[in-house]
Amino acid sequence: MDASNDFAALARRYWGMWGDAMRDPASPSRAGAGMQGMRDALDAWTRQVTGQAAQAGFGNLMEHFNRQSGDWFAQMQQVAAQFVGRDHQAADVANAWRNAFGSGGNPFQELLQGMRGPGLEGVAQWNAAAAPYLQGMRSEAAAALSRPAFGFTREHQERLQALGQAQLRWQRANEAYNALMAKVAQDAFSQFESKLAEREEPGRQIGSVRALFDLWVDAAEDAWAKAALSPDYRHVFGELVNAQMQLRAAAQAIGEQTTNQMGLPGRTELDGAHRKIAELERQLRRMQRSEVAPPPTAAKPASRPASKPASKPASKPVAKTAAKPAARKADAKPAARKAAAKPAKNVAARKPATPVKAAKPAARKR
Amino acid sequence: MNGPLNITAESLAEEAAKLQRKLAAGIGTLRDMDAGVTFGVTPREEVWRDGKMVLYRFRGERAPTAKIPLLISYALVNRPYMVDLQVDRSLVKGLLERGEDVYIIDWGYPDRSDRFLNLEDYIERFIGGAVDYLRNAHALEAINLLGICQGGTFALCYAALHPGKVKNLITMVTPVDFHTQDNMLSNWNREIDVDLLVDTLGNVPADMMNFTYLMLKPWRLFAQKYVGMVDILDDRRAMEDFLRMEKWIFDSPDQAGEAFREFSKQFFQENRFVTGGAKVGDREVHLGLLDMPILNIYAEQDHLVPPDASRALHGLCGSEDYTELSFKGGHIGIYVSGRAQKEVPQTIHDWLGKRSR
Numbered sequence: 150m151d152a153s154n155d156f157a158a159l160a161r162r163y164w165g166m167w168g169d170a171m172r173d174p175a176s177p178s179r180a181g182a183g184m185q186g187m188r189d190a191l192d193a194w195t196r197q198v199t200g201q202a203a204q205a206g207f208g209n210l211m212e213h214f215n216r217q218s219g220d221w222f223a224q225m226q227q228v229a230a231q232f233v234g235r236d237h238q239a240a241d242v243a244n245a246w247r248n249a250f251g252s253g254g255n256p257f258q259e260l261l262q263g264m265r266g267p268g269l270e271g272v273a274q275w276n277a278a279a280a281p282y283l284q285g286m287r288s289e290a291a292a293a294l295s296r297p298a299f300g301f302t303r304e305h306q307e308r309l310q311a312l313g314q315a316q317l318r319w320q321r322a323n324e325a326y327n328a329l330m331a332k333v334a335q336d337a338f339s340q341f342e343s344k345l346a347e348r349e350e351p352g353r354q355i356g357s358v359r360a361l362f363d364l365w366v367d368a369a370e371d372a373w374a375k376a377a378l379s380p381d382y383r384h385v386f387g388e389l390v391n392a393q394m395q396l397r398a399a400a401q402a403i404g405e406q407t408t409n410q411m412g413l414p415g416r417t418e419l420d421g422a423h424r425k426i427a428e429l430e431r432q433l434r435r436m437q438r439s440e441v442a443p444p445p446t447a448a449k450p451a452s453r454p455a456s457k458p459a460s461k462p463a464s465k466p467v468a469k470t471a472a473k474p475a476a477r478k479a480d481a482k483p484a485a486r487k488a489a490a491k492p493a494k495n496v497a498a499r500k501p502a503t504p505v506k507a508a509k510p511a512a513r514k515r
Numbered sequence: 516m517n518g519p520l521n522i523t524a525e526s527l528a529e530e531a532a533k534l535q536r537k538l539a540a541g542i543g544t545l546r547d548m549d550a551g552v553t554f555g556v557t558p559r560e561e562v563w564r565d566g567k568m569v570l571y572r573f574r575g576e577r578a579p580t581a582k583i584p585l586l587i588s589y590a591l592v593n594r595p596y597m598v599d600l601q602v603d604r605s606l607v608k609g610l611l612e613r614g615e616d617v618y619i620i621d622w623g624y625p626d627r628s629d630r631f632l633n634l635e636d637y638i639e640r641f642i643g644g645a646v647d648y649l650r651n652a653h654a655l656e657a658i659n660l661l662g663i664c665q666g667g668t669f670a671l672c673y674a675a676l677h678p679g680k681v682k683n684l685i686t687m688v689t690p691v692d693f694h695t696q697d698n699m700l701s702n703w704n705r706e707i708d709v710d711l712l713v714d715t716l717g718n719v720p721a722d723m724m725n726f727t728y729l730m731l732k733p734w735r736l737f738a739q740k741y742v743g744m745v746d747i748l749d750d751r752r753a754m755e756d757f758l759r760m761e762k763w764i765f766d767s768p769d770q771a772g773e774a775f776r777e778f779s780k781q782f783f784q785e786n787r788f789v790t791g792g793a794k795v796g797d798r799e800v801h802l803g804l805l806d807m808p809i810l811n812i813y814a815e816q817d818h819l820v821p822p823d824a825s826r827a828l829h830g831l832c833g834s835e836d837y838t839e840l841s842f843k844g845g846h847i848g849i850y851v852s853g854r855a856q857k858e859v860p861q862t863i864h865d866w867l868g869k870r871s872r
Binding site: 190191194222257354356384395398 | 522
């Protein structure tokens with residue numbers, strides 16, 4: 150059977166479920182069936198497409214499409230369906246959208262959950278992978294983790310204590326981050342309601358699910374931008390990353406200890422070798438520069454003649470020299486040199502670029 | 516009907532049916548597409564290499580007429596084929612058509628053996644090596660340098676340290692002041708313990724970098740973009756463009772640990788172009804020493820490098836011949852939009868033409 154027809158046959162059945170839901174949008178069971186119908190249709194489509202297209206990364210794209218867009222769009226469709234043929238207000242739509250995430254639901258967290266894909270070692274993913282190591286630590290009190298270690302295994306104890314402390318720090322940081330994201334979500338819902346209110350007047354109403362979804366995206370992005378540029382976010386995010394890195398470092402220390410016992414080279418050993426190589430290369434280049442520099446690696450023969458390289462210096466030798474007077478270097482303190490820049494002239498696309506005079510460094514003015 | 520929504524059962528059904536039609540058509544579109552999307556359309560040849568870094572020379576339809584080569588220094592965080600993405604979206608092609616002699620640095624994909632490459636390696640060894648190769652090959656004192664995004668920051672450092680080797684300097688969407696109010700990346704970076712991060716991770720994984728960029732606009736880049744993809748599922752050409760861009764966005768190298776450490780601390784955290792004290796190796800970088808002609812191109816809707824971050828160069832450089840091009844578009848649109856194909860290569864070519872004699 151032709152793949153398109155096959156999909157169409159499957160999809161007809163699913164869209165039929167969706168159609169039933171549309172006829173009675175207030176019915177939770179029908180609505181659920183409709184949502185499921187759309188998801189099933191998208192799943193069928195994704196399987197169909199990824200089964201055919203084997204290009205690298207294409208399956209991932211379809212996965213993203215299905216998990217991210219399909220779900221979001223289906224949810225928004227469900228919300229829109231509730232207001233078909235009846236009077237309503239902006240707050241009703243905003244609340245319906247809010248309720249779609251359940252009590253305490255956070256669309257930002259759902260979005261971030263969906264962002265995780267194959268190969269993405271995100272914060273939460275890494276923690277899921279590390280969970281077996283960390284599970285035993287979670288019941289430990291912070292106090293127990295700071296007790297002095299002693300005896301033959303004191304070094305091992307300290308490494309485990311460091312891991313436990315790092316885990317507790319990360320949990321605190323993660324809670325703070327989630328709390329901030331919950332605030333962002335509330336702000337996004339409020340902005341969504343405001344934007345919906347602007348569309349209540351006739352002639353400005355929203356006529357499609359897609360337009361409603363786009364309006365939500367605008368609201369969510371506005372709320373996100375406000376938060377993401379704030380000092381509060383800077384602090385909470387910084388702590389989240391730092392806590393995550395401390396946790397990874399503590400886990401890596403234990404892992405490396407284990408591999409060392411098995412005679413396998415660890416990260417520290419390899420880094421040591423790479424550091425030496427990088428230093429040796431730098432020293433070699435310094436030595437080469439201090440002598441006459443060798444000619445550069447010969448180019449491969451051109452597949453066809455290039456522009457003839459000049460066989461002699463350009464007719465107008467450049468007057469500049471690389472070395473700058475020391476006095477000028479010392480005086481050129483860029484930050485202190487100038488007041489705020491003058492408004493610069495924009496270059497009109499069709500006009501030749503016009504120079505904007507820049508002020509000179511103080512040293513040169515003298 | 517009163518309320519913000521004017522959606523009927525019929526319009527809902529039609530929208531669902533349209534989605535179904537697009538999905539069904541998409542199966543055919545994707546089935547007929549080539550196994551992989553192509554990118555990097557202009558012929559090029561390797562002329563010099565050092566480690567994983569390769570210097571390429573692009574070959575246009577005709578021989579270049581420009582006497583001074585133009586070296587492009589791209590960012591480390593993405594692959595440089597963005598400047599030559601496809602036949603109708605190529606800054607390189609536009610420059611070659613106008614007679615420029617275009618070279619580009621490909622940084623390659625660092626692995627753990629590159630973890631200790633630092634800014635001095637990238638700027639003095641790699642950019643410096645490429646510049647010296649070109650000066651030698653063309654028998655010139657100085658060449659033209661075009662730095663893009665982070666590669667522009669590198670180009671500024673190099674040109675300030677070696678002004679005699681850079682005839683004309685062009686910067687595109689290049690951050691200079693990293694502490695403007697609207698710089699999200701800088702805000703996020705400010706309280707991160709970069710030493711702990713690099714010491715823990717070694718190289719900074721590409722996935723982590725990509726995730727960070729997606730988080731700049733999470734709803735647009737992770738949900739809306741793919742909802743919008745449905746609209747073009749029945750358009751093979753548009754899908755190819757979409758997948759090509761998708762490939763470029765996520766085809767990211769890991770970041771060499773030491774270079775990342777130095778760049779983050781000096782620029783994102785300490786804003787040293789503005790506050791002073793930026794260093795490459797043991798040499799201090801003063802933008803006031805940039806006395807060559809400068810063309811600074813920035814994008815008005817840039818969410819990665821806000822315009823003010825780029826415009827700060829005017830107040831800091833020492834050039835008497837400073838020009839700005841304000842491009843109506845975003846950080847990516849400046850290479851691939853239709854407007855960019857018309858405006859950007861022509862502006863660069865005209866500007867260089869007056870200054871490359």
